[in-house]
Amino acid sequence: MGKSVKSICEEYNNDATRLMDILLEIQCKNGHIPDEAIEEVAKTLNISKVDVIQTLSFYHFFTRDNIGDYTVYLNNSAVADMMGRADVAEAFEKEAGCKFESLSEDGKIGLYSTSCIGMSDQEPAAIINGKVFTKLDPYKVKDLVLDMKAGKTIDEMVEKYGDGHNASDLVKSMVFNNIRKKGPVLFSDYETGTSLKKVTGMTPDEVVGIVKDSYLRGRGGAGFPVGLKWDFCRRTQSEETYLMCNADEGEPGTFKERVLLTEKPKLVFEGMAVAGYALDAKQGILYLRYEYKYLKNYLESVLNEMREANLLGKNILGKEGFDFDIRIQFGAGAYVCGEETALIESCEGKRGEPRNRPPFPVQKGYMDEPTVVNNVESLCSVVRIIEKGADWFTMMGSRESAGTKLLSISGDCKYQGVYEIEWGMRIRDIIEMVGAEDVKAIQVGGPSGTLISPRDFKRTICFEDLPTGGSMIIIGHNRNLLRDIVLNFTEFFIEESCGSCTVCRANTVILKDKLLKIMSGKAGKEEIDELKNWTKFNKMANRCGLGQTAANPILTSIENFREEYEKHVKMDEDFDTGFDLASAVEESCDYVGRKPNL
Amino acid sequence: MSEKVKFTIDGKECVAERGQNLVDAAADNGVYIPSLCHLRDVIPAGSCRICNIKNAGRIMTACTTPVEQGMEIENDISELNDMRKAIVEMLFVEGNHFCPACEKSGNCELQALAYRFQMMVPRYPYEFPIKTPDTQDSRLWIERNRCIKCKRCIRTIKTEDGKNIFAFQERGHKVEINIDHELAAGLSEEKIQEATDNCPVGSILKKGTGFSQPIGTRRFDKEAIGSDIEKVV
Ligand SMILES: Cc1cc2nc3c(=O)[nH]c(=O)nc-3n(C[C@H](O)[C@H](O)[C@H](O)COP(=O)(O)O)c2cc1C
Ligand code: SF4
Ligand code: SF4
Numbered sequence A: 001m002g003k004s005v006k007s008i009c010e011e012y013n014n015d016a017t018r019l020m021d022i023l024l025e026i027q028c029k030n031g032h033i034p035d036e037a038i039e040e041v042a043k044t045l046n047i048s049k050v051d052v053i054q055t056l057s058f059y060h061f062f063t064r065d066n067i068g069d070y071t072v073y074l075n076n077s078a079v080a081d082m083m084g085r086a087d088v089a090e091a092f093e094k095e096a097g098c099k100f101e102s103l104s105e106d107g108k109i110g111l112y113s114t115s116c117i118g119m120s121d122q123e124p125a126a127i128i129n130g131k132v133f134t135k136l137d138p139y140k141v142k143d144l145v146l147d148m149k150a151g152k153t154i155d156e157m158v159e160k161y162g163d164g165h166n167a168s169d170l171v172k173s174m175v176f177n178n179i180r181k182k183g184p185v186l187f188s189d190y191e192t193g194t195s196l197k198k199v200t201g202m203t204p205d206e207v208v209g210i211v212k213d214s215y216l217r218g219r220g221g222a223g224f225p226v227g228l229k230w231d232f233c234r235r236t237q238s239e240e241t242y243l244m245c246n247a248d249e250g251e252p253g254t255f256k257e258r259v260l261l262t263e264k265p266k267l268v269f270e271g272m273a274v275a276g277y278a279l280d281a282k283q284g285i286l287y288l289r290y291e292y293k294y295l296k297n298y299l300e301s302v303l304n305e306m307r308e309a310n311l312l313g314k315n316i317l318g319k320e321g322f323d324f325d326i327r328i329q330f331g332a333g334a335y336v337c338g339e340e341t342a343l344i345e346s347c348e349g350k351r352g353e354p355r356n357r358p359p360f361p362v363q364k365g366y367m368d369e370p371t372v373v374n375n376v377e378s379l380c381s382v383v384r385i386i387e388k389g390a391d392w393f394t395m396m397g398s399r400e401s402a403g404t405k406l407l408s409i410s411g412d413c414k415y416q417g418v419y420e421i422e423w424g425m426r427i428r429d430i431i432e433m434v435g436a437e438d439v440k441a442i443q444v445g446g447p448s449g450t451l452i453s454p455r456d457f458k459r460t461i462c463f464e465d466l467p468t469g470g471s472m473i474i475i476g477h478n479r480n481l482l483r484d485i486v487l488n489f490t491e492f493f494i495e496e497s498c499g500s501c502t503v504c505r506a507n508t509v510i511l512k513d514k515l516l517k518i519m520s521g522k523a524g525k526e527e528i529d530e531l532k533n534w535t536k537f538n539k540m541a542n543r544c545g546l547g548q549t550a551a552n553p554i555l556t557s558i559e560n561f562r563e564e565y566e567k568h569v570k571m572d573e574d575f576d577t578g579f580d581l582a583s584a585v586e587e588s589c590d591y592v593g594r595k596p597n598l
Numbered sequence B: 001m002s003e004k005v006k007f008t009i010d011g012k013e014c015v016a017e018r019g020q021n022l023v024d025a026a027a028d029n030g031v032y033i034p035s036l037c038h039l040r041d042v043i044p045a046g047s048c049r050i051c052n053i054k055n056a057g058r059i060m061t062a063c064t065t066p067v068e069q070g071m072e073i074e075n076d077i078s079e080l081n082d083m084r085k086a087i088v089e090m091l092f093v094e095g096n097h098f099c100p101a102c103e104k105s106g107n108c109e110l111q112a113l114a115y116r117f118q119m120m121v122p123r124y125p126y127e128f129p130i131k132t133p134d135t136q137d138s139r140l141w142i143e144r145n146r147c148i149k150c151k152r153c154i155r156t157i158k159t160e161d162g163k164n165i166f167a168f169q170e171r172g173h174k175v176e177i178n179i180d181h182e183l184a185a186g187l188s189e190e191k192i193q194e195a196t197d198n199c200p201v202g203s204i205l206k207k208g209t210g211f212s213q214p215i216g217t218r219r220f221d222k223e224a225i226g227s228d229i230e231k232v233v
């Protein structure tokens, strides 16, 4: 190991709340986190070893074992599957000579699956040693593995860069932005600093007032009014307040934050500073998913540029006492850390388990101080609202959803990418806009959202009708809904549950088993309703949105595509035990070399 | 100064200190809200979700809900009781609970809840997961097949300087309880006893002793869980 564990810990003042950063550095420098390092970290930070293991084992990208000189994390989302992941995976296995979730014999190449990496517009995609490789096919895989065997550096393996800042010296990535539609709020011209200058002439209450008047609702999914959240936070008396920008973007099919951070990072950071002013917060944290680590150097340089321009730092734009700075906190592969209280736990170096409420983060959040967590897009919108006024904003959108929304659209359509639309757009018009034909279904709002059928294509995208945090997956006619979509999403929730609540942890597995039973043709007709009935406890008895929505893929597909289930079940039988004697004795017969006598 | 507030549970008038959690407040008023992960005077985990009640039409866990003046709580209603029973059933199928062979039988809160909710056989198929017990410790035995992830051990058993002895590892359905053997070696005999007593099931057991309390004389052998609370007032 290069740097000693001790010196890494020291870099973070031996502060146990920075355990994420410490583990990230060890993982990055060493390729994995060996037992000696765990011991050393525990000793240096003066915490117990099991606490270090608790955090470490929670996150997908921390590993206790060696995962190779080249580590391939191939996305296994539904969209990746739709775009040909199976062939790509097979090619990797053939070329590397090992199966997924394992390491090649020489220890050189490791193949692993991972949940959606935010590249749904350019799947199949993988992260290899921190770099993103998009639009993979078996030929490209062959070249990549040849490069690995030849010992090329990961930078040498990227042949062509993407557009915009993806091609900049600090990013050098093959990712494309795919900005298909620029709207007036997020992607129109804006001179950095205009709004920050403006707020320095206002009181914090005035700033909160404007945001309230704009009726801006949180863009992270829940749609809570941003101004109201800020107001609640201001009402908590405290020495310190924190502002966090949620860039965890783990909902499969979402990638809009990736594009905002690539092309509009100054808008994001200015939004954080404006919020910082309104909340009297001195410190902002950008919680960035590990999958976007390839943007790190670039984002750090933007932060520095803004510090030099006095848009961050002390006495911002000459305003006495307006101090605000930002640090980037990386996650390590956990969808649930997008949930705001799990995000806070993660920032404190713990396993990303959502907290019980009350207290709410605005009362008691990061380090037990009042904390506001806002989505990237929400904060970008704030900047434009301050610049142009609340009325300008409320002129756009629908009755209960003001402004514009950035959609990430992927799946079976011609133009995958991001679209900034006004709230209230009809699904049918969206289908036309993205060049999709023969649409069987659309997943609105990612796995936690709704699977809609053509009957619903007259509905509109907005909080009062079909809400979405931004993900829209178009599903064409030739797709097998249960296998390609519903099963994949259910497995996603099983993989990503924090495991705290009984129902989220256990029931999602139970539901999946029942779904598999139905898909195998071994279920009676009553079992569709039984399955549907079993989904109800998810909503009732879980702490956070993950568990509460984990049954949605099954529930909404039964509601809107019941015929897909009926195809599989025995309509003349109520129940089937699902027991198959032949397969039950297969292994033992194999072992003793006997033919089953059935 | 603590402030007394009035509230109702299924119509029954109750009085408690403002801010006290609902499970304890109810118990003080002779009302049993079924609970499993909760332990009195310990920071609630809110993880088993059995204590779910309805407050103003919304379902929430009683162990994490502070009492407020004028609350009208629904507790003993079929919608909630079916959910509670379902959760108990889920806990049975996601682990390996062979009660007749378990030291904790009769003192086990999970088993007792199953009796209270008259569970015959779980509505869900058994998962029969493969779990590895941890028998390395000289005084304790961690039987992971039975752990229900209530976190009582994590929350209550610490070293003298406040370090955790127990912690989770992994996430989702792979979550398991983990014990720090080095630190556990420093635990007093009383703490070891407390760890086994606090565990609601037979997942933390003392070595060197077994079935010292005869079957038939155990905590839930004659009376249903919660009946001690219901008898008080
Ligand atoms: C499982 C889960 C994952 C979430 N992931 C994200 C996310 O990636 N980004 C995000 O902004 N909000 C996410 N949220 C919502 C956040 O909890 C929170 O509501 C949001 O960040 C608040 O910001 P906003 O009000 O500006 O939308 C998630 C919620 C849940 C339950
Ligand atoms: S609902 Fe699931 S992810 Fe959320 S806190 Fe409970 S177990 Fe964790
Ligand atoms: S070991 Fe016992 S006390 Fe600890 S989490 Fe498991 S069931 Fe609860």
Ligand code: FES
Pocket: B034, B035, B036, B037, B038, B045, B046, B047, B048, B049, B050, B051, B052, B061, B062, B063, B064
């Ligand atoms: S007792 Fe309240 S959630 Fe377990």
